[in-house]
Amino acid sequence: xxxxxxxxxDLQAWYGESHILHGVGFEIGHGELVTLLGRNGxxxxxxxxxxxxxxxxxxxxxxxxxxxxxxHPSNEIARLGIAYCPExxxxxxxxxxxENLLLPPVVKxxxxxxxxxxxxxxxxxxxxxxxxxxxxxxxxxxxxxxRILRTGAPLLLLDEPTEGLAPVIVQRIGEIIRQLKSRGxxxxxxxxxxxxxxxxxxxxxxxxxxxxxxxxxxxDVQQNIGKLxxxxxx
Amino acid sequence: MFELLGIxxxxxFGQLLLGLINGAFYAMLSLGLAVxxxxxxxxxFTHGAQYMMGAFAAWLMLTQxxxxxxxxxxxxxxxxxxxxxxLEKVMLKRIYxxxxxxxxLLTFGLALIIEGLFQWKWGSSGAPYPSPIPGGTNLxxxxxxxxxxxxxxxxxxxxxxxxxxxxxxxxxxYLRAATENPTLVRAFGINVPRLITLTYGLGVGLAALAGVLxxxxxxxSALMGVNLVLVVFAVVVIGGMGSxxxxxxxxxxxxxxxxxxxxxxxxxxxxxxxVVMALVLLIKPAGLFGQTK
Numbered sequence: 444x445x446x447x448x449x450x451x452x453d454l455q456a457w458y459g460e461s462h463i464l465h466g467v468g469f470e471i472g473h474g475e476l477v478t479l480l481g482r483n484g485x486x487x488x489x490x491x492x493x494x495x496x497x498x499x500x501x502x503x504x505x506x507x508x509x510x511x512x513x514x515h516p517s518n519e520i521a522r523l524g525i526a527y528c529p530e531x532x533x534x535x536x537x538x539x540x541x542e543n544l545l546l547p548p549v550v551k552x553x554x555x556x557x558x559x560x561x562x563x564x565x566x567x568x569x570x571x572x573x574x575x576x577x578x579x580x581x582x583x584x585x586x587x588x589x590r591i592l593r594t595g596a597p598l599l600l601l602d603e604p605t606e607g608l609a610p611v612i613v614q615r616i617g618e619i620i621r622q623l624k625s626r627g628x629x630x631x632x633x634x635x636x637x638x639x640x641x642x643x644x645x646x647x648x649x650x651x652x653x654x655x656x657x658x659x660x661x662x663d664v665q666q667n668i669g670k671l672x673x674x675x676x677x
Numbered sequence: 678m679f680e681l682l683g684i685x686x687x688x689x690f691g692q693l694l695l696g697l698i699n700g701a702f703y704a705m706l707s708l709g710l711a712v713x714x715x716x717x718x719x720x721x722f723t724h725g726a727q728y729m730m731g732a733f734a735a736w737l738m739l740t741q742x743x744x745x746x747x748x749x750x751x752x753x754x755x756x757x758x759x760x761x762x763x764l765e766k767v768m769l770k771r772i773y774x775x776x777x778x779x780x781x782l783l784t785f786g787l788a789l790i791i792e793g794l795f796q797w798k799w800g801s802s803g804a805p806y807p808s809p810i811p812g813g814t815n816l817x818x819x820x821x822x823x824x825x826x827x828x829x830x831x832x833x834x835x836x837x838x839x840x841x842x843x844x845x846x847x848x849x850x851y852l853r854a855a856t857e858n859p860t861l862v863r864a865f866g867i868n869v870p871r872l873i874t875l876t877y878g879l880g881v882g883l884a885a886l887a888g889v890l891x892x893x894x895x896x897x898s899a900l901m902g903v904n905l906v907l908v909v910f911a912v913v914v915i916g917g918m919g920s921x922x923x924x925x926x927x928x929x930x931x932x933x934x935x936x937x938x939x940x941x942x943x944x945x946x947x948x949x950x951x952v953v954m955a956l957v958l959l960i961k962p963a964g965l966f967g968q969t970k
Contacts, residue, residue, distance in 0.1 A: 495864050521866030533861040537853040545847070546854055547865035594866070 700932020725902025731888025761881025803896030917967020
């Protein structure tokens with residue numbers, strides 16, 4: 444693998460008194476699409492939040508393009524070129540669809556234009572004057588993904604983009620994620636839905652109890668299917 | 678001359694104008710409180726003292742430095758707003774994660790200290806501020822002092838400009854989004870702590886601007902904000918905490934209600950707003966324009 448875009452080493456994180464991450468380590472190369480798999484409570488979401496700098500306390504090392512992120516506030520981390528799409532989507536109810544799309548500031552040149560985003564998500568353009576939270580779950584998810592594509596950030600952190608959505612929409616989101624990869628975005632994807640993850644990702648890291656316990660390339664998934672099923676408890 | 682319900686029109690329209698002017702100040706002050714509450718989650722009990730500081734700054738500029746009203750209208754909110762920014766940076770930002778009670782104690786204590794200091798230095802009797810636009814017009818049914826007419830129009834413009842700034846601009850979109858979910862807005866790369874400081878400075882500046890506008894109408898005195906701010910808190914509660922349009926409409930509306938009460942049943946004029954507050958809270962606990970979170 445070429446030099447990693449994002450490299451996480453011995454990452455530990457806490458919410459108040461509870462110690463959630465116990466030394467997470469993984470890396471992602473330029474243009475790769477990597478998933479974090481694992482059961483509920485394994486620490487996947489917390490890992491994304493720790494990369495982004497929105498946990499109360501974290502130690503260890505997270506480097507992006509060689510720069511250390513631990514110790515910096517989330518607004519500075521975002522400005523370096525990391526965009527975050529949270530699990531709860533975080534659509535703002537006091538903003539309409541277009542205001543939601545335009546909210547995250549452009550941090551690097553080369554982001555997608557509003558027109559390109561509308562081309563990718565035609566529904567959003569039709570409803571651009573609607574209140575953000577009046578959209579359907581699928582549309583809100585597309586809005587949450589769409590609004591971070593404008594920023595020019597090369598690394599996208601997507602937290603369970605398929606959660607609670609109908610199979611047709613999940614398929615559509617899968618197509619979009621593949622398109623984003625082909626556009627050159629580097630993507631770190633948290634997924635519960637392993638079958639979905641297997642169709643889009645290059646590699647999978649498996650998490651358990653706040654640690655990364657295994658790494659499986661997509662090409663080797665078939666040989667390791669038994670092992671994966673044990674990990675994920677499916 | 679005709680009479681309405683046994684009330685001479687001079688008295689009726691005179692009180693309506695007074696109500697409209699009071700309403701203008703209620704609206705401007707409750708607007709600042711609403712903006713600050715939305716963003717900082719702190720009920721700014723220092724608001725009345727900051728309003729007084731605005732009037733005092735204008736009065737001091739005029740009497741000490743010969744700076745005219747129109748310049749003070751710009752300078753005074755800037756100076757007092759800057760004072761607010763320092764206050765936020767040094768004290769307020771330390772209490773956001775604590776219970777509302779701490780915000781109340783801090784801002785209320787600060788108001789007492791500021792008002793005490795001004796009273797100690799300049800006494801509490803009050804000083805007059807000459808009207809920058811003397812004269813008036815006889816409208817037939819009443820006499821309209823030009824400056825008072827100007828205050829009503831200026832307050833409307835200020836309120837609508839603030840509403841536009843919050844509801845229709847990019848800066849306002851950041852404010853609204855950060856009010857809902859500051860963590861996520863920050864994770865998009867926006868310096869939310871700075872946005873909060875700025876918001877407080879703007880809210881305080883708005884109070885000071887109201888203070889400058891009030892100077893030629895009221896006596897400039899250390900305690901001029903004390904009674905006013907009590908009514909303004911009632912206005913904010915009636916309008917709905919954190920609602921911008923709610924503050925504006927309720928402010929002007931309650932000023933008029935108060936004015937009408939003075940005409941038809943004067944003894945109730947001091948309490949009518951609190952009666953309205955009690956009624957509104959019984960029927961709509963979140964206020965007329967408020968949303969339950």
